[in-house]
Amino acid sequence: MAPWYKENTTVNCFGVTLNLGDLTALPLVVGYALCSSLLAIINKYAIDVFPFPSLLTALQYLTCVVAVVGLGQMKALEHDAIQWSMVKKFLPAAFVFYMAIFTNTTLLKYANVDTFIVFRSSTPLLVAIADYLFRKQPWPGPYTFGALFVILAGAVGYVVTDSQFTVRAYTWAFAYLFTITLEMVYIKHIVSSLGLNTWGFVLYNNFLSLLMAPFFWMITGEFQDTLLATTAVGDWKFGVVFPVLLSCAFGLAISFFGFACRKAISATAFTVLGVTNKLLTVVINVMIWDKHASSFGVLCLLVTIIGGVMYQQSNVKQNFRTAPASTDEEEAKPLTPANEVDDGQDSELKPLNVK
Numbered sequence: 059m060a061p062w063y064k065e066n067t068t069v070n071c072f073g074v075t076l077n078l079g080d081l082t083a084l085p086l087v088v089g090y091a092l093c094s095s096l097l098a099i100i101n102k103y104a105i106d107v108f109p110f111p112s113l114l115t116a117l118q119y120l121t122c123v124v125a126v127v128g129l130g131q132m133k134a135l136e137h138d139a140i141q142w143s144m145v146k147k148f149l150p151a152a153f154v155f156y157m158a159i160f161t162n163t164t165l166l167k168y169a170n171v172d173t174f175i176v177f178r179s180s181t182p183l184l185v186a187i188a189d190y191l192f193r194k195q196p197w198p199g200p201y202t203f204g205a206l207f208v209i210l211a212g213a214v215g216y217v218v219t220d221s222q223f224t225v226r227a228y229t230w231a232f233a234y235l236f237t238i239t240l241e242m243v244y245i246k247h248i249v250s251s252l253g254l255n256t257w258g259f260v261l262y263n264n265f266l267s268l269l270m271a272p273f274f275w276m277i278t279g280e281f282q283d284t285l286l287a288t289t290a291v292g293d294w295k296f297g298v299v300f301p302v303l304l305s306c307a308f309g310l311a312i313s314f315f316g317f318a319c320r321k322a323i324s325a326t327a328f329t330v331l332g333v334t335n336k337l338l339t340v341v342i343n344v345m346i347w348d349k350h351a352s353s354f355g356v357l358c359l360l361v362t363i364i365g366g367v368m369y370q371q372s373n374v375k376q377n378f379r380t381a382p383a384s385t386d387e388e389e390a391k392p393l394t395p396a397n398e399v400d401d402g403q404d405s406e407l408k409p410l411n412v413k
Contacts, residue, residue: 083322090315091331095338097308098174099346102166104301111163112271112280114302115156119268121306122313126261138258140265147252151245152266158241159267160274161234168227171343172359173220175336177231179362180213182206182369184239192243205368212362219355260313336363 101114108114129135138144165174183206189195198206217223254262275281319331340359 083319086315086319086322087331090312090319091335091338093308093312093315094331094335095342097305097312098166098171098339099343100301100305100308101163102171102174104305105163105167107298108302109167110280110283111160111167112275112278113283114305115159115163116268116271117302118159118306118309119264119271122260122264122310123268125310126257126264130257135257136255137261138254140261144252144254144262145266147248148254148262149266151248152263153270154237154241154245155263156267156270156274158234158237161230161237165227165230165234168224168230170222171339172216172355173222173227173231174234175339176213176216176359176362177235178238179336179359179366180209180235181239181242182366183209183213184235185242186369188239188243202369205365208365208368209362210365212358212360212365215358216355216362219352219358221352221355336366 104114105111126135126137130137162174165177186198186202186206190197217228337360340356340363344356
């Protein structure tokens with residue numbers, strides 16, 4: 059029986075072009091888009107009703123470790139075994155990962171989702187500077203510099219008009235910006251040299267972060283808050299337990315959909331999908347509650363996201379210029395995994411991506 063669609067017919071899904079002859083990536087794209095666009099909002103919801111960032115992140119780490127080990131025992135996935143020699147090498151990466159997740163959840167405790175997206179979208183500014191200073195990368199060209207200026211203009215416009223501005227919230231915002239930039243520039247290089255597979259990376263990241271959690275509670279003084287939370291388990295209601303469980307479940311889901319989706323579509327398509335997810339987050343955040351920026355603030359947020367798109371496109375063009383010339387036929391193909399090699403740019407993917 060002939061298929062109902064014509065050969066080479068394509069469909070657009072969340073900004074990603076897929077061929078109807080091979081829709082195996084469609085559930086992965088939809089799953090990742092939903093998880094990525096909803097995760098920041100779900101974490102904000104969980105933090106509002108359960109204001110213990112350290113304990114929440116520890117529960118997320120525990121969920122991921124149990125799931126990976128359990129599925130590994132069931133032969134549903136393969137992961138690298140925990141080895142002391144690898145633990146010593148991975149520990150700096152896990153520490154920065156822990157700090158990035160912790161500053162992220164604490165930022166969501168004191169600020170709205172829009173503020174988080176603005177600072178997350180502003181990371182190319184610091185990444186470009188850090189690459190130039192520490193990795194001896196060339197200074198951004200005119201187009202890239204213009205994209206960075208658009209990001210800066212949108213971020214400054216948002217901060218100036220933010221009616222919910224507080225020193226505490228923006229202190230955590232800049233702390234998050236610093237740690238996520240450090241992870242992009244330094245940790246990505248360290249981890250890529252260790253030879254772990256994807257689920258091994260997830261297991262090491264979350265297992266070591268889980269071990270660090272109690273020490274971090276003591277240093278930050280959250281031990282008393284955590285103790286109060288754990289001793290009050292009998293008083294926990296559905297309105298508290300549900301968002302916490304939902305946050306843990308979505309954190310695990312985005313690990314699966316993120317890694318699977320990255321393998322199923324091209325690097326450029328994954329970048330476009332990440333930008334689309336940010337826009338969906340903004341739309342959903344504005345629609346479901348009043349914990350968002352003003353109309354002008356949302357406009358500045360969109361400008362920041364557009365600047366991020368321009369920045370990513372400038373890097374794609376630069377990589378394209380340094381790569382072998384492609385034929386017109388190759389350029390016309392949809393964004394499927396066989397068409398491109400990962401361009402190495404940072405994606406929205408992070409294990410338990412509350413970032």
